[in-house]
Amino acid sequence: MRLKRTVTAAAVALSLLATSVACSKSDDAKGDGQIDVWIAFTDYRLDWAKQRADEFHQKHPKYTVNIQGYDSYEVLFDAVTGAVQKGSPPSIVQYFEAATQDARDAVDKDGQPLFVSVEKAINGRADVLGEPVVLNDVVDAARNYYTVNGEFTSMPWNTSTTLFYANKNLATKAKVDKVPQTWAEIKEACGKIMKLADHPKHCVSWPNHGWFPEQAVAEQGGLIADNDNGRSARAKKLNLTSPELLNFVKFQKGLYDSGDYYYSGKQNDWDGPKNAFAAQEVAFLMTSAGDATAIVKDGQTGGFGVDVARMPYNGDVPYAGNLIGGATLWLTAGQEKGKEDASLAFMQFLNNPTNAASWHKTTGYVPITKAAGAQLETEGWYKDHPYAKVATEQLALTNGSPAATGVLLGSFVSIRAVVTQAIEDVLVSGADPDKRFAEAQLAAQKLLDDYNSLYGG
Structure with a gap:
């Protein structure tokens, strides 16, 4: 993986330890039906993600989503580097916003781009495997940050301020x-x-x-x-x-x-x-x-x-x-078409209005789509929990300048x-x-x- 940072022995050890918190799926489930998703959570947020993975599997029995948690974004970053060097990167990677430029520049062991733009992979479809595409409904602050050269690069998930x-x-x-x-x-x-x-x-x-x-x-x-x-x-x-x-x-x-x-x-x-x-x-x-x-x-x-x-x-x-903080989901390039569609479908499912609203209630992260915000409003969530809307309101105050959009480095x-x-x-x-x-x-x-x-x- 063509990234500035290198994998240290400690990082490799930590990445191996992280398997203890992996989603409890069979290790022999490898293959076209398995979607490996690596995220930087090992607490209640990992548990929430596992539950969504199980629900996705129930809807799409052909695909098993393995959620693997790491102790921090930095440890995850190094673990992906090691996996790429071995030629076995996960299907979906959660990178924090500071790694956006690194993700755009990353290449696989053959020198090809490691990630493909989510917008490009969706290619104008309204749904993927029956899961409605929500990418176009992402709140402006996240959309603007992760849009580079006019292309929406990844699927925002946990967005904060x-x-x-x-x-x-x-x-x-x-x-x-x-x-x-x-x-x-x-x-x-x-x-x-x-x-x-x-x-x-x-x-x-x-x-x-x-x-x-x-x-x-x-x-x-x-x-x-x-x-x-x-x-x-x-x-x-x-x-x-x-x-x-x-x-x-x-x-x-x-x-x-x-x-x-x-x-x-x-x-x-x-x-x-x-x-x-x-x-x-x-x-x-x-x-x-x-x-x-x-x-x-x-x-x-x-x-x-x-x-x-x-x-x-x-x-x-x-x-x-x-500015926004938090992280986004990157789609690994070069997956077989069916598997890529399953990865895209899981991204959309994870962020559909119901799940995005649940994620917000569970954590406090910004409802990542406008539809999720509207659902929370209709439910009376904000009326009962007025503090929960402050982050969304703050991000809406931006003047849209490069300063307020955030730096790419x-x-x-x-x-x-x-x-x-x-x-x-x-x-x-x-x-x-x-x-x-x-x-x-x-x-x-x-x-x-x-x-x-x-x-x-």
Whole structure:
């Protein structure tokens, strides 16, 4: 597989361990009737996917869908690399949005494109094996992100955005009348909350992960890369020293220095901030909409209640929009026609209105089709669960610019790691943001240059 990253021994070991959570189908079911689907979930989301696979098999007895779960997108990414090198890739792969350019550039062991565009494979059909095609009904934010050079590349599934969660009890005690909508309002609210006699350990938290500064840059209308964020042509130049990026880093540093921001001390740690919020050790949490259902339940269990709101933005500049997160399903090229159709049919089945609505209710991810959103509205779901609509409403506010659509980069995973390390150095080691991100710019640009020298055409 022609990807920048290589498979380490550890990654291979992890990929082998992941078979323990594979969907319980017979190992000798290999062949044209088996659709192997690899996803980056090993929790209740894997269980949900297995149930849909069983239901699909009942409708289409000729085909057995094997759902195999991995511990993270990164581990899955490496496992696919190893499988391609052996000539045995799965039929469908779930890649997170940061791997979009890598997926487009990936090739099989014979040097042919590893994936085929889902839109091209559907070829205008209204249904595949009797499953209505829902690709054309995908919500705009996801459609726009995964449409490259005018072609819808993959089937979006778990689509999220960043939301802001508030502890109702603490906010009420501190007389914070509304959930903060801007960075300035976060500072103001934290000032009140941390003056409480029984104030939490810290005021606010979010993971140290590259997605959050990317969101902040998009909100301010800034670009991460040239060529319209890699959308009008392949991205060749990064900009990690932009005012938009540094504005956010300095905002985060100010909160950290004042003791308001809680950093778990671990990069890419999604559980630490979420657990701190559940334990009422912080009053506010910024994290994925994909955790909305679980976070609201934590508030109910903890007896403090949760308000859910848009991701706060820099109120000093015009708002451009927020980005999607999550992942999409890629169709492996070169499958026998019947098997390819079965793979396409499963993608459509997984995202039909009923299943997309169920997935949203179970997780908090955005209803991926407009029909699913309409069904939820008709059912009264949003009336009873108003928090569940916030992510969809936020994504609808985009101005449609390249900034708010999202960047496409080769070696994006590694570039994110450079940004994450730089933020940690600013927070923990006291590095000067301007100098540290000048260094990050050089390191990240080298990664992009190396990637493009191999795959830039």
